Amino acid sequence: MNKTNEVALAKTKAGYVAIIGKPNAGKSTLMNKIIGTKLSIVTPKPQTTRKRVLGIYSENNTQIVFLDTPGIINPRYEMQKTMMGYVVKSVEESDAVLVLIDLTKFEDFESYFSLELTDVLKKTKKPKILLINKIDTFKEIKEVLPLIKSISDLNLFDDIIPISALKGENVKSLIPTIEKYLPNSEFYYDPELLSTQPERFFVSEIIREQVFISYAKEIPYSTEIAVVEFKERENGKWYISAEIIIERGTQKRIIIGEKGAKLKEIGEKSRKAIEEHLDTPVYLELFVKVREKWRDNTGMLKSFGY
Ligand SMILES: Nc1nc2c(ncn2[C@@H]2O[C@H](COP(=O)(O)OP(=O)(O)OP(=O)(O)O)[C@@H](O)[C@H]2O)c(=O)[nH]1
Numbered sequence: 001m002n003k004t005n006e007v008a009l010a011k012t013k014a015g016y017v018a019i020i021g022k023p024n025a026g027k028s029t030l031m032n033k034i035i036g037t038k039l040s041i042v043t044p045k046p047q048t049t050r051k052r053v054l055g056i057y058s059e060n061n062t063q064i065v066f067l068d069t070p071g072i073i074n075p076r077y078e079m080q081k082t083m084m085g086y087v088v089k090s091v092e093e094s095d096a097v098l099v100l101i102d103l104t105k106f107e108d109f110e111s112y113f114s115l116e117l118t119d120v121l122k123k124t125k126k127p128k129i130l131l132i133n134k135i136d137t138f139k140e141i142k143e144v145l146p147l148i149k150s151i152s153d154l155n156l157f158d159d160i161i162p163i164s165a166l167k168g169e170n171v172k173s174l175i176p177t178i179e180k181y182l183p184n185s186e187f188y189y190d191p192e193l194l195s196t197q198p199e200r201f202f203v204s205e206i207i208r209e210q211v212f213i214s215y216a217k218e219i220p221y222s223t224e225i226a227v228v229e230f231k232e233r234e235n236g237k238w239y240i241s242a243e244i245i246i247e248r249g250t251q252k253r254i255i256i257g258e259k260g261a262k263l264k265e266i267g268e269k270s271r272k273a274i275e276e277h278l279d280t281p282v283y284l285e286l287f288v289k290v291r292e293k294w295r296d297n298t299g300m301l302k303s304f305g306y
């Protein structure tokens, strides 16, 4: 290594930061806000994120690779066990951990910090930054101060910061706090890059987001999306076909809707969002497939990229 490289190496910081917390805390909203683009899907329903979504922040001499993770729960299905595996692995690979709590659901520490969440926290010695999210739902920051004090007395977290991931309050000031825990290192990725996940992944997530938003009860949870074809046609339009996988034949009727209206609506909304994401015209075809008990079938889960 020559002298110039040594200087460059000393000047940059880079590292991995896992974003963890219970479902619906606002983890994906926060990552999207920091990166400045929608990488991870967000819905009002819990357990929206199922895989680990990578978001790369590169500014000046700092690169932070954020790992958005599924909400921490007590897993019931094989799929949820794999999801919790992503959380543990992300924490293990991180230089610091962001722990989000949802202020609107928080009453006291014991009831909010479930066994599963506490377990993940206890297993790691990595620096932990507690983010009290959704402060926009409170009138005054003063109202949050007693909570900050009570949590700080527990000595579990290295920093405690109230934020609003949605409105961006305090989000920029997170960066210097995270930087404290990053090693001197060269960048891991090209600073132009925002993620490493393939476009097929984002396309399937965009469709799944529509399913989550459009259907009630168990439908979003028993649905998976598999992109089957993804190719450019001669006229410059992309052709994408995807399967909406459901668990039971009886769910087909609900997904398709009266005279196919619901499926058509999902298709149109997804197509528009995909076109915006890829910045190119798209022809999208959706098919509904039944794969019984796919959430407990390891082979099938593997084929869906879990
Ligand atoms: N008012 C308010 N709502 C927020 C804030 N951050 C997130 N939300 C909302 O909370 C809901 C869940 O947000 P997500 O970002 O999907 O939460 P998540 O932690 O990624 O959830 P999972 O992927 O299910 O674990 C959405 O409706 C968001 O709009 C915030 O700062 N203030």
Ligand SMILES: [Mg+2]
Binding pocket: 027, 028, 029, 040, 041, 042, 048, 049, 068, 069, 070, 071
């Ligand atoms: Mg999420």
